[in-house]
Each structure stands twice: as C-alpha cells, then as structure tokens.
Amino acid sequence: MKSVVDNSWLSLLAPFPGRAAMAWRIALVCALTAMVAMIYGIPESAISCYLVFFVMKPDAAESSLLAVALSVLVAIVVVVLFVLTNLTLDLPPMRIVTLALSSLLLLFLASASKLGPLGGIIALVLAFAMTLLGYVPFGEAATRGILYAWLMASMPMALVLIVSLTVGRRPLDLLRGTLRDRLDAIARYLESGGRAERARLRDMMGEGQEESMKRWGLLRGLALARRDETRRLGVALQESYRMVFAALAMREGGQPQQRAGLAARTREVGQALSAGRPAPAVMVPDTDSPAAEQAWRALSAMAGGPDVAPAAQPAEPFLSPDAWRNPEHVRYAVKTTAAALICYLIYSALDWQDIHTAMITCYVAALGSVAQTTQKLMLRIIGCLIGAAMGVGAILFLIPHMSSVGSLMLLVFAGSFVAAWVAVGSERVAYAGVQIALAFLMTVLQGFGPSIDMSVALDRVIGILLGNVVLYVVFTQLWPVSVGHRVRGDLGLALQGLARMARLGEGGRDKAVAEASVVAGRLAGVRSALGLTALEPRGLRLDSERLRELVAVTQSVQALCMRLLIEPPVSDPALAARLETLARVVTNDERANARRPPVARSAPERVGSIEHLSQLIEGR
Known part of the structure; x- marks a missing residue:
C-alpha cells in the first residue's frame, strides 16, 4: 500500500508536455524581477516575484492581457490610496476601517465575479500598503511608500509582458x-x-x-x-x-x-x-x-472547409448569477478579511513587523469549504517547510559566497523553478508549489542584495505558518461550509445546463457541445470535492449513505449529458422542465433538511429529495 501511495504522489511531480517550459518562464521572470528590484531599490521584491505565479499562464497572449489588466487595476488602487492616505494617515482607527471595507469589497468581487483571483491580489496590495502607513512619520514618506507599492506590483507585470512577447508560447x-x-x-x-x-x-x-x-x-x-x-x-x-x-x-x-x-x-x-x-x-x-x-x-x-465558425461558449456575466442571493460570497469576504486583520493586530500588538507574511498568507490561501481549507492547510504547511528549508539552506551554504546581484538571480531562478514545477501541476500539489515559492522568496530576498540574516528569514516563515493557522481556525469556526453544500450547488448548475441542452433542437447541435463542456467541468469539480469529505469534522461530514447518493447522482447526470450530446438533437421541453425542477431540489435539499428534523420527513417528501434523483434522471 505504501509503495502505491508513494508512486501516486510521485506521478503528480512527473513531467508532462509544457510543464518544464512553463516552470522556466516563471523562474526567468522571478529572477529578472529580483534583479530590477535590487538595482533600483524597490522594497518587498519577494511579493513582486510572488505575484508572477498568479499572472504567468501557458499562453503568452493570456499572460500579457492579465499583466496589462493587473497593472491598470493597481494604478487605480494607487489613486485610491492617495485619497485614503490624506484621510487616514493621522487616524489609525479610520485606517483599519478603510482597510476592512476595501478588503471586503475586493474579496466579494473575487468570489462573486469574473475578477476572480485578481480581486484577491489587488486586496493584498491595498491592505499591505495600508498597513505600512502606520510606520511612516509624515505625508511625504507615505506618498513615497505608495509609489513603491505601485512599483512593487507593476514592475513584475512589465517583465511578464516582455517575457511573454519574446519567448512565450503562442x-x-x-x-x-x-x-x-x-x-x-x-x-x-x-x-x-x-x-x-x-x-x-x-x-x-x-x-x-x-x-x-x-x-x-x-x-x-x-x-x-x-x-x-x-x-x-x-x-x-x-x-x-x-x-x-x-x-x-x-x-x-x-x-x-x-x-x-x-x-x-x-x-x-x-x-x-x-x-x-x-x-x-x-x-x-x-x-x-x-x-x-x-x-x-x-x-x-x-476535415471540412473553414467556412463555418464554431459555436461560442455560453456567455457569462461579470457577476455570478447568485452574486446577490448566495450569502457564501459575503461570508468568504468576511472570513478572509477577519483572518487578515487578526494577523495584522497580532504582529502590531507584538511589534513584530517581520511576521507580516501572516497577513499576506491569508489573502492567498483562503478557499471555500472546510475540507478545501483543511487540504490547502496541509499542502501549504508542507510547502512552507520545504520552501523554508530551501531558503535556510541557501543562507547557510550559498549566499555567504555570493557578492553580486547576478549570483542572487541564479539562486532565485533555481528556487522559483522548483516551486513553479510543483505549482503548474495538478491541483493536488499546486498549492504546495505556491507556498514553496512564498517561503523561499521571503527567506532569501531581504533588502537589496544577498543577505545572511537568519532571524528575518525565520520570522517570515513563522508569519506564514501563523497566517495558515489563523485562516484555518476562522474558516472552520465561522460559517463553516461543508463539501455537501458546494456539491449540491454545482450539481444544480449542471442540471440547469442539461435543461438548456434538452431545449436545443436540430439547430443547436454545436451549442450542445459548449453546454456539455460546462456540465462536464462542473461534474469534475463535484468528484474532486467528494474526494475531500474525509477531511471534514464529523459535524459537517456527509454520512456514507448520503455520499453514495451524491456519487450516484453525479454518475447519472454524466450519463444523461452524454446521451443528450450523442443522440440526434430533438427539443424536449418536458425533460427540460423536469431537469429544472431537479436542479431546484438538489440546490435546496440541504437547506430544507436543516429546517426540519429527519423524523418529520415522510415517504412522499423523500421521493422529491436527493435520494431518488438517479432514478428520476434515468427514467427519461
């Protein structure tokens, strides 16, 4: 059994087409970012390098667009910061309130809109810049600090753009x-x-x-x-x-x-x-x-001629359809912001600025369900220890022999390549790779040249571990989200996609492929989430019977999706209506069960619940 497990984990680190190319490009941008930061005295170069891991994509065009988009958004944030600085520089309580409100807004958009991870990155830059205002004595220094924060985010984006346009994959x-x-x-x-x-x-x-x-x-x-x-x-x-x-x-x-x-x-x-x-x-x-x-x-x-364009993917609005109805978006923003503020208050009360990495970790490590947060916690702690070991090893054995920025660039390239190799792999290990990068970069990039200050390196690692622990406690104690809740939401959306497929006639053959793609992606997410149920506490964990039912429903939805795509397209409004009803049943099942005790559910009520979805779907 042990060898099987070992082989399974080793397979996640095995090379695949494009993995090495992606890793060395990320490492190259990180090395160039470190060089520019050292030469021009831009502080917090570790965060600049870390941003590269979120923006660099296999596609040069997508990386370029993301870099430009983030640069524009950060420029807007800088303008906002100038205004906020004048209002809050002499009022620390107002600064905390402003930080919290801006963080809540940006994290809500990260969860409920197509802004996605960019919202979290912008929230991180804004929050980090706001916390630094407490350490500047007068307005001119605050202005200079804000401009440095802008350079900290925009400089690596410029390098991403240059590398993507020159050696990126088309x-x-x-x-x-x-x-x-x-x-x-x-x-x-x-x-x-x-x-x-x-x-x-x-x-x-x-x-x-x-x-x-x-x-x-x-x-x-x-x-x-x-x-x-x-x-x-x-x-x-x-x-x-x-x-x-x-x-x-x-x-x-x-x-x-x-x-x-x-x-x-x-x-x-x-x-x-x-x-x-x-x-x-x-x-x-x-x-x-x-x-x-x-x-x-x-x-x-x-093999036909290129005279027909493919059907477009289903259009999605900027805000999610449930942005204003689903309380989980607001709760996600509240929990992440609360964790970040707790970390900020801890290191401020202790006057221990070097563990500020705790707050940074909160913005990049948060996830939705308790199981996901637990899984990510384990991966990030493992990644943190690996990255810290790499950084401490470099401080002990390599950096004492370095005297130039060029040698430090080589070190950053090597460490970033290892982290990127893990980060661009499967989701089962990707979060560990991102944490390896954060711990390693925060350890070796101190000041504006090679440094062997071990105390700062260890403090930053302690901060990362603190941030992970605080985040875990907040997400598991404040509005904990079960895997079952997330699974039901995704299954409901998948059933709605099947309903749209059922309404398509002969002219919708191509649109059916686009809908089937979305449904299959949601079902893949459902299967991945169900595999994490063992990580939840007993109070939230699905029982074995309910887990088997959800697995059966997932398989039935997959089978019906395949059948609707393969069979000759015929519009079936009756089936579409039934699927829409089932979508509502699946989505609301947990909420309805929470309002009434199990003994109050009669046999007719159970017929409309999740246990019989497989039979209803297959009885087309």
Missing part, C-alpha cells in the same frame, strides 16, 4: 498541441479500449473546453493566425471534444474493424490539423451506433 502552438493530444488519446482508446486510455479520455472530458475556447478567442480576436486556420482550429476543437463523448459511449468489442478504421482516420486528421494543414475529406459510413455515427460526423466536420 496560442496557435498550444491549440495545435491540445488538438493533437486529444485526437491521439481518442485513437488510442478506439484501438485498445484499455482502462488507462478510458481514464485519460474521462480526464479530458472533465477538463472541458473553457480554457481552449478562451485561448481560441484570443487567437481570433488578436488576429494571431490566418483566418482560415483559426476557423479550422475552432471547429476542430469543438468536434474533437464531441468525439471524446462519442468514443466513451462506444462499448469495447463490437465492430472492431469500424473502430480500427475510425482510429486510423482520427490519427490522419489529427496529424494534418496539428501541422497546420487542411485534413483530407472523410466520408461518414453507415452504422447502427449513434455514438459511432456522431464520431464519424465530427471527424467529417473537422
């Missing part, structure tokens, strides 16, 4: 690679039908189309490729994702010659499209299998 190359890998996985499964190949296809289905279609939208919007190839790639991405569903719906055995022929043509089309060439025409043979027919039709569409 969206076209990434999309070609995605298409090649997807079609190769489909062909392998059609040829062997093995468990490993089927698991790979299921992973691809769960990954969805959102990232690929976002990348394709940048490719088209910025005119980064020829128009004909852009359209051809868009159609191929859409149809290849449909083929993933179709291949999984085809049972092992049965017409092996047809499967082999489909696999051969899939490889042929994939090789042509990934090389930037039009694929040869594909004729759709007669078959009695709806899944096989859909696969052949998808392959034929990929």
Whole structure:
C-alpha cells in the first residue's frame, strides 16, 4: 500500500508536455524581477516575484492581457490610496476601517465575479500598503511608500509582458498541441479500449473546453493566425471534444474493424490539423451506433472547409448569477478579511513587523469549504517547510559566497523553478508549489542584495505558518461550509445546463457541445470535492449513505449529458422542465433538511429529495 501511495504522489511531480517550459518562464521572470528590484531599490521584491505565479499562464497572449489588466487595476488602487492616505494617515482607527471595507469589497468581487483571483491580489496590495502607513512619520514618506507599492506590483507585470512577447508560447502552438493530444488519446482508446486510455479520455472530458475556447478567442480576436486556420482550429476543437463523448459511449468489442478504421482516420486528421494543414475529406459510413455515427460526423466536420465558425461558449456575466442571493460570497469576504486583520493586530500588538507574511498568507490561501481549507492547510504547511528549508539552506551554504546581484538571480531562478514545477501541476500539489515559492522568496530576498540574516528569514516563515493557522481556525469556526453544500450547488448548475441542452433542437447541435463542456467541468469539480469529505469534522461530514447518493447522482447526470450530446438533437421541453425542477431540489435539499428534523420527513417528501434523483434522471 505504501509503495502505491508513494508512486501516486510521485506521478503528480512527473513531467508532462509544457510543464518544464512553463516552470522556466516563471523562474526567468522571478529572477529578472529580483534583479530590477535590487538595482533600483524597490522594497518587498519577494511579493513582486510572488505575484508572477498568479499572472504567468501557458499562453503568452493570456499572460500579457492579465499583466496589462493587473497593472491598470493597481494604478487605480494607487489613486485610491492617495485619497485614503490624506484621510487616514493621522487616524489609525479610520485606517483599519478603510482597510476592512476595501478588503471586503475586493474579496466579494473575487468570489462573486469574473475578477476572480485578481480581486484577491489587488486586496493584498491595498491592505499591505495600508498597513505600512502606520510606520511612516509624515505625508511625504507615505506618498513615497505608495509609489513603491505601485512599483512593487507593476514592475513584475512589465517583465511578464516582455517575457511573454519574446519567448512565450503562442496560442496557435498550444491549440495545435491540445488538438493533437486529444485526437491521439481518442485513437488510442478506439484501438485498445484499455482502462488507462478510458481514464485519460474521462480526464479530458472533465477538463472541458473553457480554457481552449478562451485561448481560441484570443487567437481570433488578436488576429494571431490566418483566418482560415483559426476557423479550422475552432471547429476542430469543438468536434474533437464531441468525439471524446462519442468514443466513451462506444462499448469495447463490437465492430472492431469500424473502430480500427475510425482510429486510423482520427490519427490522419489529427496529424494534418496539428501541422497546420487542411485534413483530407472523410466520408461518414453507415452504422447502427449513434455514438459511432456522431464520431464519424465530427471527424467529417473537422476535415471540412473553414467556412463555418464554431459555436461560442455560453456567455457569462461579470457577476455570478447568485452574486446577490448566495450569502457564501459575503461570508468568504468576511472570513478572509477577519483572518487578515487578526494577523495584522497580532504582529502590531507584538511589534513584530517581520511576521507580516501572516497577513499576506491569508489573502492567498483562503478557499471555500472546510475540507478545501483543511487540504490547502496541509499542502501549504508542507510547502512552507520545504520552501523554508530551501531558503535556510541557501543562507547557510550559498549566499555567504555570493557578492553580486547576478549570483542572487541564479539562486532565485533555481528556487522559483522548483516551486513553479510543483505549482503548474495538478491541483493536488499546486498549492504546495505556491507556498514553496512564498517561503523561499521571503527567506532569501531581504533588502537589496544577498543577505545572511537568519532571524528575518525565520520570522517570515513563522508569519506564514501563523497566517495558515489563523485562516484555518476562522474558516472552520465561522460559517463553516461543508463539501455537501458546494456539491449540491454545482450539481444544480449542471442540471440547469442539461435543461438548456434538452431545449436545443436540430439547430443547436454545436451549442450542445459548449453546454456539455460546462456540465462536464462542473461534474469534475463535484468528484474532486467528494474526494475531500474525509477531511471534514464529523459535524459537517456527509454520512456514507448520503455520499453514495451524491456519487450516484453525479454518475447519472454524466450519463444523461452524454446521451443528450450523442443522440440526434430533438427539443424536449418536458425533460427540460423536469431537469429544472431537479436542479431546484438538489440546490435546496440541504437547506430544507436543516429546517426540519429527519423524523418529520415522510415517504412522499423523500421521493422529491436527493435520494431518488438517479432514478428520476434515468427514467427519461
């Protein structure tokens, strides 16, 4: 058993296409950031380097846009800071109130809008700058500090932009690679039908189309490729994702010659499209299998002319649909802000400024459910200890022999590469990689050159650990959110997506792929969340019966999604209405059960509850 566990964890650190490229680019930007900060005397270079981990993406275009967006938002924050400084410099209580209100607003937007992680980053920069106002004696120093805070955030963004535009990976190359890998996985499964190949296809289905279609939208919007190839790639991405569903719906055995022929043509089309060439025409043979027919039709569409653009992903507004109805967004902002203020008050009361990393940790380590927070706590503590060990080792054995900024750049590059290698991997280890980066950078980047001050390094590590502990206590004691609550919300949204698919007729064949992608992504998140239930305290943890029911519902929703995508598209308003009703049942089940004791639930009431969703869905 131990070797199996060890191999499983080691597999999460194994190389995959693009991992090394992403890691060395992040490390390069961090090294350049450290160099610029050392030369021009920009303080807190560790935070500047740390921001790179949130903005740097595999796609050069997306990284560039995020860097520009963050720079603009930070510039707005700087203007706000100038105003707030005049109002709060001589009034510490007002400064705390202002910090809390701005943090609440930005964290609410981070949870309830498409601003996402950028909201947390801006909240971090603003809160950190506001806390520093307590250490400046007069207005001119405060103004200078605010400008340094602006440089601290905007300088690494400029370097991200430069590196992305010079040595970044083009969206076209990434999309070609995605298409090649997807079609190769489909062909392998059609040829062997093995468990490993089927698991790979299921992973691809769960990954969805959102990232690929976002990348394709940048490719088209910025005119980064020829128009004909852009359209051809868009159609191929859409149809290849449909083929993933179709291949999984085809049972092992049965017409092996047809499967082999489909696999051969899939490889042929994939090789042509990934090389930037039009694929040869594909004729759709007669078959009695709806899944096989859909696969052949998808392959034929990929080999067609570039005169038809793919269907767009379902449009999402800036604010989430439940932004004003779901109290979890406000509670998330309140809990994170409370944890950050507690840490601020602790190190202010102790007059121990070097553990200010506690407050920084609160803004970058918060998650929704108790299980997620617990998992992240373990990963971050492990990552913190690894990063601290790397930093302390460097202070003891390497930095005493360094006398230039160039040597420090090499050290930052090496440590950031290790952290980035972990951070760009699976979610099961990514948070550890981010924490390795924070602990390592905070340890080795002190002042404006190589430093061997061990006390500052240890204080910063203590601050990181303190922040993680405070965050864990706040998130598990104040409005704790169970995995079951999050799962029901995602299942409800998935059922609403199925309802929209059920209303689509013949003209909605392409839109069905976009909806199926969103549904599959939500179900992948549900399965991941259900795997964390053991980390919850007994008072919140799902019992075994309820857990089995949720797993069964997830499987039924996945099966219906596949069926709606594979079968000939026919509008079914009755099924759509039933799915919308089930979505409301799933979402409100926990709330209804909390209002009444279990003994008050009669048999007819249980028929409408979550236990029978599988039977209702399958009884289409």
